[in-house]
Structure formats: structure tokens, C-alpha cells
Amino acid sequence: MSCYETLMDYGLRSIGIGERLLPRGDFTLCQQVVLIGSGMIWNIYFGALSLVTGFFLATALALAKAGRNPWLSKPANAFIFVFRGSPLFIQFFFAYFLFLSLKQSYPFFTPLTSATWGALLVLFLNTAAYSAEIFHGALLSVPKGDIEAAEAYGFSPRTRFRRIVWPTMLRLAWPAYTNEAIFLFHATTLVFFSGFPATAQKGDALYYANYFADKTFNPFIPYPILAGYFILLTLVVIGLFGAVNRHLNRHLPTAPQRRRAGMSPGFLR
Amino acid sequence: MFASCADPTTLHGLGWLVCYLTTAKHLSFYASFGTVLLLLAITAPTALAMGFAGAVAARSRIAPLSWLGRGYIALVRGVPDIAFFLFFVIALDQGIEYLRHLWFCPDWSEPIRQGSDFRVCPPAKAPLGNAPQWVHEIYGFALAVFTFAIVFGAFAANVLFGAMRAVPRAQMETAEAYGMTPRQSFRRILVPQMWVYALPGLSNLWMVLIKATPLLFLLGVEDIVYWARELGGTKTPQFTEYPHGDWRMWYFLFLLVFYLAFTRVSEIVLERVMARLTKGQATLGGEAQRKAAA
Secondary structure, X not given: OOHHHHHHHHOOHHHOOOOOOOOOOOOOHHHHHHHHHHHHHHHXXXXXXXXXXXXXXXXXXXXXXXXXXXXXXXXXXXXXXXXXXXXXXXXXXXXXXXXXXXXXXXXHHHHHHOHHHXXXXXXXXXXXXXXXXXXXXXXXXXXXXXXXXXXXOOOOHHHHHHHHHHHHHHHHHHHHHHHHHHHHHHHHHHHHHOXXXXXXXXXXXXXXXXXXXXHHOOOOOHHHHHHHHHHHHHHHHHHHHHHHHHHHOOOOOOOOOOOOOOOOOOOOO | OOHHHOOHHHOOHHHHHHHHOOOHHHHHHHHHHHHHHHHHHHHHHHHHHHHHHXXXXXXXXXXXXXXXXXXXXXXXXXXXXXXXXXXXXXXXXXXXXXXXXHHHOOOOOOOOEEOOEEOOOHHHOOOOOOOOHHHHHHHHHHHHHHHHHHHHHHHHHXXXXXXXXXXXXXXXXXXXXXXXXXXXXXXXXXXXXXXXXXXXXXXXXXXXXXXXXXXXXXXXXXXXXXXXXXXXXXXXXXXXXXXXXXXXXXXXXXXXXXXXXHHHHHHHHHHHHHHHHHOOOOOHHHHHHHHHHO
């Protein structure tokens, strides 16, 4: 079987298109590269969607946390504490079993017992909490002078936020937020190892790497392939976020570029 | 455990719960919290030592050593940690068996990889095929600890590398001016001063390490996640004296609360340590402390 045929058969296997059965024996390198690559679709799906949706919740949470209204700041604090203080792995397990028992009485929850929606929901809440903490820190470092200047210009509170506070907050938070994005993509590999079932063997990259390692009992091929894919993904994320960073900082005269995927490992789960 | 628990069918309410929560399996569950703490107690210093070695290697003036250090840091940070866990547990096991194979059976002629089998000669098995169960458990746990140390060593190396660079240059120049050798100035000036710069990163890392402990489950150790799944699953009257429905949700809620409490306590302790270390330092934090006292 040529490598092209393998690509046709297994290229979209992780989303259920193509050959139904996974390769059983005599694994070729091509099969491993294709199938693990196919699994990356899930990692990108989980990472990208939760990042985009989480961004909005994170902004709202950061504002609530920084605000003076205790009815908003207390719940925001509690939310951030719960999701940042416990392991994502346990959150996945708990959420899965919670949805499973909710399903018994309310069929409404049935989709949430699948990885597609349930794990996405957990990742969304989780990344929102981590990002909110980053944004909150950045919000507190917005220079006072900027806000005073905006007031002097007669900006309404709404415009002030949209034109001054929010862009500055993003600019300050961006290096740390890049880190969070990288580790979020890494965290997506946990999904299929934490209760959420991989229906019909539709799993992510690590699921297939693990499959091959189990079958061939040789970890030295599938895991380096997986590592290659993830390093590639990390580089893409750094590239995209770097472009946004340049856009956010475009008004600054050759601002000293902080090292992006910087020094702190703080956002790993 | 209690005499009143002899016949569970007669129990109900609180009495049933007390007996249920003290069955032999539940005692194993509680003991597995000890496994987690033991893992942390061994891994944290080991990872710190590996991190120190990695940071020193990355700073080295000898190019290959520096590449090795930087490569180690970059590689572990660029790949999901859980992939490393799954990889190292098999890779280390096979590596150890392979080395033992070379040592014990030098004239073994068959290839080691036969299709999807990894075959070493019987005396090279680690642990030996006839070893008692506890040896297998200890071996598995040791592999897990080592894997954790490798992964978290890279993160610690990253933090320490940054901290070493953060020590003011003037301090090192003064040491040189006093005629200290590079080795002396490293030991007497750089290492004692780097901790205050490393602590924020290291405390972060400690939190991350705590939150990584449930991954022990994936390494085949009977840890809290294993027992929570085991005990929480639906139990029918045929197989147990304490039948119940699917309680896994509650067991994992308990684990969630356990971790929240653990990270919260760590946070408070680390804040105190930081306050202690900042005392008298020429940093913003130290200055703020001095002003508050005055």
C-alpha cells in the first residue's frame, strides 16, 4: 500500500472519514505519521475553539474581578480560584461523570458526555480562568496617566474602555497570554485520557501515538512524531501571536520586544 | 473495621456510611494520598537538582554542554508533558532492560525487537519475572518519579537559568575584583543570591507539580484517580456488601476539593517564604517591606 493511499484512507480518520478499521499489524512509518497527524485535527479543534471563546469570558471575568462590585468580583474570584487551583485532569473526570449523571434526569446534557462538547466546555472554562488572571494582572498595570488623559479628552467610560483600557490591557498581557495559548494546546492531549470516550477510535494525536506505542511496544517512533507535530503547532501559535503582538505594539517606537514564549512555565496545567 | 460493621445489610444511614467509608478498599484509597505526597516529596528535590544541573549546563561556556542544556529545556517545554510521561515510562523500562541485557547476556544471538515484541534474556528482565509483587510496584513508582523529575527538571532549569541571569552583574564583578575564582564567585555570590529571583518561578512550578500528580494514573500507579474510579463505579449486591449506584462524580468532587485545599495551603506558605526571602533585598519587594515597617 503506497503512502498516498494511506493518506487517503487515514488522513481524516480522526473525524470518522475514511477507513473504518485502524491498521492492525506491520505498521509503516507512513501510517503512523498520517494517523497521528490526523489526530492533530482534534487538538487544533479543542485548542482553537476554547481559546477564541475563552478570550471573551476571560475579559469579562477580569473586569468583574477588578471591579468594585462585590456581587461580581466575589464570584469571579471564586471561579478563577476553582479552575486554577485544581488539576485539569481531575476537572475533566469530574465534568464527565457530572454530565453522565445529569444525563439520567435531563436528556439535554447528552451531547456534553461526548468529548466534542463536554471536553470543549471544560477547556473553555479552564482557559477563561487562566487568561482572566493574566488579563486582571495586566488591567492593574494600565498606566494611570493614560486613563486620566482619556478623561481629559472627554471620553465616555464606554469609549475609554474600548479605545484605551482594553487595547493597553491586551498589549501588556500578550506575552503571558501567548504562553497560555501554547500550554492550552498541550493540555488538549489530556482529553481522551480522562474519561471522555473516543467513540469508534476517533481520537486526538496522543491517542493514536499511544495506540501505536501499545501495539508495537516501541515508543521511539510514535512519540517523536507526536513531538514533531506539537513543536510545529507551537511554532505556528508563536508566529500568529507574534503577528498580533506586533499589531498591538505598532504605535510604539521600536519597543524592546519581550521574549515571547518566555521564561515562566506558569500556565501549564 | 468496626465490630458493628460485621453485617452491612442491617445498617442504614450514618452507620452504613461510616462502615462503607472504612472498608479495606477505602483504606487503600486513603493510603494512596500518601503515594501522591511521597511522589511530591521525592520529585521536588530531584527535579530541583536536575534543574540546577540543566541551568548550569545551559550557561556553560563549553558549546556542546550548553546545547545539551538548552536543548533539554526547549524540547521538554515544546511538547505536551503527558506525551513525555507516556513515552518515558516505556522508554526508560526498555532502556534499563536493554542495558541489563548487554551486561548479563553478552552472547545472546536473537534480536531484541521481534516484530512487536521486545525480548531480552530472562535474567535481564527488570524487575525479574519471579520478583514479588511489591518489587514490581516499587519499580513502577520509581520509573514514575524519574519521569516526573526529567519533565519538571526542564521547567526548573528554565526558572533557575533566568534567575542566574537576574543576579545583578555588579555583584559578580565585585567578586571578580576581590580575586575570587569563577568557581568561588559562582558558589558564594551567584547561588545564594539567585533564590529570591527564582522563587516566584519555583513556587509557580510547585503548583504545577501538584496539579500534575493525578497524571500518575496514566503511568500505571494505583493512585487516587485509580481508586476514585474503582470505588465510585456502580456496585451490585452480588459482588459487594455495600451496593451503590454510580458515585464517581462524588469521588472526583472530593479529589477536586482535596487539590483546591492543597494548592491554597501551598500558596499561603509560599507567600510567607517569599516575604521572608525578600527581607533586606535590593528589590522593589524588599523596598516596599522596608517602607511598611518604617
